[in-house]
Amino acid sequence: MKGLTIDQLEKILNKKISERESIYPSDQGRIIEKLTTEDSKILIKYGDDKGLKNEIIMYNKILDADKNPVPKSIVCQKIGKEIFFLALEWVDGIHPDFGDANHIKKVFSSLGKWAAEWSVKIENFQEVPKVDLSAFSILSKLLEKHQSRLSNILGSTLIDMLYQCISYQEVVIQNLERCPLTLDPGDISLHNIILNSEGKVIFIDFKSCLVRPMIMVVEHLGEDYESIPYKKYDIEKALMSYLDAWNSFAKTVLTKEIFNQCHLCARIYYKIGDFNYWLSSIIEENHIEETKEWIDKGQRQLYELLKKLENETTL
CATH class of the missing domain: 3.30.200.20 (Phosphorylase Kinase; domain 1)
Structure with a gap:
């Protein structure tokens, strides 16, 4: 433009x-x-x-x-x-360094406080858009309409796994909905956060901002993006900093066990969103080879998440 x-x-x-x-x-x-x-x-x-x-x-x-x-x-x-x-x-300042444990704690503690405080205030703002949790329905329709073609391109193993994922829809949605709603700034990454000259965390991008369950604010923690904490220890540090701050300021306290179970379901829901995008790209014949590489990686991630969910639901 x-x-x-x-x-x-x-x-x-x-x-x-x-x-x-x-x-x-x-x-x-x-x-x-x-x-x-x-x-x-x-x-x-x-x-x-x-x-x-x-x-x-x-x-x-x-x-x-x-x-x-x-x-x-x-x-x-x-x-x-x-x-x-x-x-x-x-805003003068720096972007956080998510290789620094102190920065991780500072950012995700601030995010947890944000989520906790907005979980109360958001009740007064009915006009703010709210997530509709439709990813499973979108996936089901894509598979129903294009199953044969997608199986030929991507293989039946992936398609079978996606149907298995759909079978967990009720469990996943129930765990998302057991978490209080809050205002999700959207796209929490180092590029959209500034540590100002006083060391205060400032959130600077709200293009994806909407009302969602508090666990979905950190649904992407577990991806290997360099713009977020992506090493196992750093992910755990970020999640626990977020939870501790939430519990310090929110009306509804969440145990670590419940939080972790809900986060697992949020991770699965996040991957469903990825697959909806990737499958649509395949159907529309956009960047097929590049998309297939993303799908191969996503398939491995989703397999591990579903295996973990299956183990937890059979205990």
């Missing part, structure tokens, strides 16, 4: 801009830039993607920097018919 001109930006912000730095390319439906004005530094995001629209809604409806560890909003508005524009106060 085409970027806004300096004149356009100065009119929107009512400030004179002295420097302009691109942070995110313009080929993803949004542009992210750092601006320097006569008296401040500003982060701007603008574009036509749904995530940015959701982020602006969150800032307009519920996110307040005086009450939450988020950047202060300056402008949140729609420009013309299609462009959404968000200007935030620039």
